[in-house]
Amino acid sequence: MPSGTYAMRRLWRRRGNPLRRRDDITEAWIVLAVWTVVVVGGTVAGLVTAHAASEAFARERVERRSVRAVVLEDVPRTAAALGGTTGRRTATVRWTAPDGSPRTDRTLVTTGLEAGSKTVVWQDGKGRLVPEPTDPTVAAVESGVLGAVAGIALAGLVSGAGAVARWRLDLRRIDQWGREWELVGPEWGHKTS
Numbered sequence: 001m002p003s004g005t006y007a008m009r010r011l012w013r014r015r016g017n018p019l020r021r022r023d024d025i026t027e028a029w030i031v032l033a034v035w036t037v038v039v040v041g042g043t044v045a046g047l048v049t050a051h052a053a054s055e056a057f058a059r060e061r062v063e064r065r066s067v068r069a070v071v072l073e074d075v076p077r078t079a080a081a082l083g084g085t086t087g088r089r090t091a092t093v094r095w096t097a098p099d100g101s102p103r104t105d106r107t108l109v110t111t112g113l114e115a116g117s118k119t120v121v122w123q124d125g126k127g128r129l130v131p132e133p134t135d136p137t138v139a140a141v142e143s144g145v146l147g148a149v150a151g152i153a154l155a156g157l158v159s160g161a162g163a164v165a166r167w168r169l170d171l172r173r174i175d176q177w178g179r180e181w182e183l184v185g186p187e188w189g190h191k192t193s
Contacts (some may be wrong), residue, residue, distance in 0.1 A: 013172050021176075030169075034162035041158065042151035050147025059141035064133045069095035069121045072104070077112035087111050094121065097127025105129050 072092040088108040097103050107129050109119050122132050134142065 010041050021173070023173055023176075027166055029171050030162055034158055037158045038155045042155040045154045046151030048147075049150035050107040050143045053143040054139065057136075058135050059192045061133040061136070061139075063124055064122050064130055065098075065124075066120050066132075067095050067123055069093040069107075069119050071109055071117045071119055074115050075109055075111055075113040093121055095121055095123065097123065098125060099127065100101065101127070103127055116176045127159060182192075 032087075070093060072094055075089050075091045087110060090106050091109045091113070092104060092106050093109065094102060094104045105128075107121055113119065122130050124130050162193050
C-alpha cells in the first residue's frame with residue numbers, strides 16, 4: 001500500500017464534511033478543553049491543596065507546645081450529655097506562659113479531676129490556650145481528603161461550565177435547524193392538513 005494512501009486513511013477525519021458545522025467543531029474543542037482542565041487542573045488543584053494543608057498542620061505542630069497546668073476546680077464525673085462520649089468537661093486551669101507569667105483560663109479537661117490535679121494543656125507562642133495539634137497520621141489523611149475535595153470541586157465546576165456551553169450550542173443548532181426547515185420544508189411537497 002503506498003504511504004500516501006495510508007496517510008489519507010489515517011487522517012480521514014480531517015477532510016471536509018458537508019454535514020459538519022462550525023458549532024460541531026466548537027463543541028469538540030470545548031469537550032477537549034473540559035477534559036484537559038478536569039484531568040490536569042483537578043490533579044494540580046488537589047496536589048496544591050493537599051500540600052498547603054499538610055504545611056498548615058506541620059506549622060501547627062511546631063508552634064504549639066504542651067505545658068503542665070493545675071486544675072483550679074473540681075471536675076465532676078457526670079454522664080456525657082445526649083450521647084456524647086468524650087469524657088471531657090470545661091474547667092479553669094492555671095499554667096505558666098512562655099514569658100514566665102502565670103495565666104488562668106478555661107479549657108477542656110478530663111472528667112473526675114479534683115482541684116489541684118495536674119493536666120496537660122496546649123499553648124501558642126504567646127501563652128494563649130489552643131487545641132492540641134493534629135496528629136501527623138490524622139493530618140495526612142485530612143490533607144488527602146482536602147486535596148481530593150479540591151480536585152473534585154474544580155472538576156465539577158469545569159464540567160458544569162462545559163455543560164452550559166454545550167447546552168448553548170445545542171440551542172443554537174436547534175434554532176438553525178428550525179430556520180433551515182422553514183426554507184426547505186415547503187419544497188418537500190404538500191402538507192397534510
